Amino acid sequence: MQQDRLSDWLVKHELVHRSLGFDCRGIETLQIKTEDWDSIAVISYVYGYNYLRSQCAYDVAPGGFLASVYHLTRIQYGIDKPEEVCIKVFAPRNNPRIPSVFWIWRSADFQERESYDMLGISYDNHPRLKRILMPESWIGWPLRKDYITPNFYEIQDAH
């Protein structure tokens, strides 16, 4: 079976991970710890996943973790259904630091900046981590579940 291959491979090589099952499209989902993510990212690149399809982040629960999600796939010629995997890295809310995968997959550049801007997850070794959507002097992380929009006149009331 094509699915579960990465999970089996990782187990075979005794790398710590936790399988989160399959999502609705049949893509296997794994959870990796923050301190292992550096090495596992390199390993999955070596294994063949040469394309980071997207990187996103979300807030799991108020007072809980912040999740950073990576969709990896392999770009090849002549393949109808490429292998895909989805990896989630959970970071604690009080100190959300995750190693950056910029140096492995370049497409993470702007996407990690967006996760930083919206949720405050700071990516170590990202060469230019700064706000990308909000103005540079914004205070606060807008997409966190406990964010309160300040009472700006032009947002709420202006005609």
Place this chain on the structure above:
Amino acid sequence: MATTATFLAPSGFSIQGWSAKRKLGRGRKPWSIKAQQQQQQLEQEAAQSQGSIPQLQQEQEEPLQERAKVQQQPPQPMAKNKNMSREYGGQWLSCCTRHVRIYAAYIDPVTHAFDQTQMDKLTLILDPTNEFAWTPDTCQKVYACFQELVDHYEGAPLSEYTLRLIGSDIEHYIRKLLYDGEIKYNMNSRVLNFSMGKPRVKFNSSQIQNA
């Protein structure tokens, strides 16, 4: 009428807060204006702005984004367009909404010369489009509110975010004055769209929760 008032930001306002995010090497000159001189200038400007209100009204018809040419005018003979270009870092901190424009610069009330080096001053331009009919009393109320807010925000980093918070608070205050009947819409304004609510009968601010 629309007037300009320049206020001195208290010394607690620092650029240090977010300056770590900006590139180093943008030359930022240390402020060395003496306090006595500042007080004098403030009094002179206040006298000027109150004494030459019709003149200002006329001048403020022109779009304020026009940069004035270099001129020799009291009270700031050396004031001219400074620090507006990219070489100086282009640090153009402002907050603009329809009735309130706050700039972290010194704007000469007569020549409209922007002087960006004096970043310890905040300039408030009140209602340049004349949507409301202002009297000197109501203008002074808004200025007092502005001064109070600036004192309240003392110590916050000098950034657009803080200026926008101040600007929004002033807009809410203007709306409260409108709902209390102290200012009225100017029926001769160029764009009459009642941006703070259509006029209502027997209405005051106690009828809404968060005015």
